[in-house]
Amino acid sequence: MARFTKSQCRPCPVRTRCTSTADSARTLGFPPRELRDLQLRVRAEQQTLDWKARYAVRSGVEGTINEFAHGHGMRHCRYREQPTTHLQHVLTAIAVNIERLSGLPPTEEILSPRPPTAFQTFLDQDSIPRSKSWRTLGS
Numbered sequence: 001m002a003r004f005t006k007s008q009c010r011p012c013p014v015r016t017r018c019t020s021t022a023d024s025a026r027t028l029g030f031p032p033r034e035l036r037d038l039q040l041r042v043r044a045e046q047q048t049l050d051w052k053a054r055y056a057v058r059s060g061v062e063g064t065i066n067e068f069a070h071g072h073g074m075r076h077c078r079y080r081e082q083p084t085t086h087l088q089h090v091l092t093a094i095a096v097n098i099e100r101l102s103g104l105p106p107t108e109e110i111l112s113p114r115p116p117t118a119f120q121t122f123l124d125q126d127s128i129p130r131s132k133s134w135r136t137l138g139s
Contacts, residue, residue: 002028072096 004026009015018026031039045051068074072092077085116124123130 002030067096068092 006025009018009025012018030036046055072095074089074092077088079085079088120130122128
């Protein structure tokens, strides 16, 4: 540790960029040499292509776990026992997969529209406007 007093810090020209403590003094901590050497070695390894390729896989998995934890409330299960908790996890995973698949671009095949129902035909014959489908609400 290196400690500087107020009288040492006050005349410094870069003090405003250095510290904002109440007593206007600075304390610096230096890690042990072994830890510093380890940090430098690991940071150098993180710049290699091999490490970046391995981390790309990990970041994808972490993104999925984050989506489950924050987007679907998986930190708090609705059930207490392991079988029902497992069932909740499986059903949530199925829902996430369906949600992801629905975001994919449509296939090349163009489907023909379904024929109108009897109720829709009745509305059309009497010139009654159809309400928007739940699928098109908000668009």
